[in-house]
Amino acid sequence: MHRAPTSLSPESALLPSNSTRRDLLRNALGLAAGSALVGTSHSVWAQSAGYPDRPLRMVIAFPAGGATDILARTLGQSMGTHLKQSVVVENKPGAGGMIGMEAGAKSAPNGYNLFLCALTNQAIAGHLYPKATSDITRDFEPVALLANGAHILNVHPSVPARNMSEFAAWLKASDGKINYASQGNGTLSHLEAELLLQTLGVPAVHVPYRGSSQALPDLIAGNVMFMFDSVAASQPFIKTGQLRALAVTSGQRVPVYPDLPTVEEAGVKGYNADNWFGLYAPKGTPADIRDRLSDAVQKSLAEAALTEGLLQKGFVVHFDNAQRLAAVTASDRAKWGAVLKAANITL
Known part of the structure; x- marks a missing residue:
């Protein structure tokens, strides 16, 4: 017996087949992903292009x-x-x-x-x-x-030394009783002093502070007797005579103090900080x-x-x-x- 063909409603005739659905879904996902990537790229570009937009x-x-x-x-x-x-x-x-x-x-x-x-x-x-x-x-x-x-070796004006040789002699004669300041434990200011003391073979008492701004007043007052500190922080007090500079720690002299020798030039061989x-x-x-x-x-x-x-x-x-x-x-x-x-x- 001849079977009549199955009739389709107008709505179902417009629906895609399963394979077509899969293709359309893939295309839609691809377009969505592409749009997301473009959107992300645009957002990053816009952020970079507008940088900085606040403090x-x-x-x-x-x-x-x-x-x-x-x-x-x-x-x-x-x-x-x-x-x-x-x-x-x-x-x-x-x-x-x-x-x-x-x-x-x-x-x-x-x-x-x-x-x-x-x-x-x-x-x-x-x-x-x-x-x-x-x-x-x-x-x-x-x-x-x-x-x-660069850092400078500063001493209180009462220290009887105007160069590194006299400073070394004074330290050795003081038998470890001299206090020195630093910007804090483990800072360059601390290590510069320790290296010098090790090189000279003399002891001294370390007094750590929380930076130059706290250490310098005590150095100026004579509560500690020497300190390695930056040229920038030391300069105002060197100018007024409240501190005396003996040498710079860098490998070369600094332009602002052309007559001040490096520690190495002053006799401590190999010293460079x-x-x-x-x-x-x-x-x-x-x-x-x-x-x-x-x-x-x-x-x-x-x-x-x-x-x-x-x-x-x-x-x-x-x-x-x-x-x-x-x-x-x-x-x-x-x-x-x-x-x-x-x-x-x-x-």
């Missing part, structure tokens, strides 16, 4: 008034001009710079958080605080190398934003007035890119790790 935060690991603070505020003001947003400096002192580094490392990697680092100091602290939860190499992206800021500064961003900060920040730094450090102002405070401006900063970071860590081990210095 930036620059964390430093030392209190107001010291070399790191002076450099940060000088650079931050100029960077703000180039980025067309203000750069707010936030001081987080303590624990040899580890508190500030921790604050910087935990910040969001969105381009609005920066860490201006006394690099040599952090290289030392990384060895002295092995259980620290943050690390300058692991937890940060290098942005730009900034400057070298260059003090580098760098700008970092939290790990994961996008590369294009880091490039934008580096560009702003380069433009700032190319300004004659800014460079001359920093020079007068004891800094030698030395802009270089992120790769060079990473290399200096690795070099300083290796150098100071070997020094600490040889001198058997621990906290």
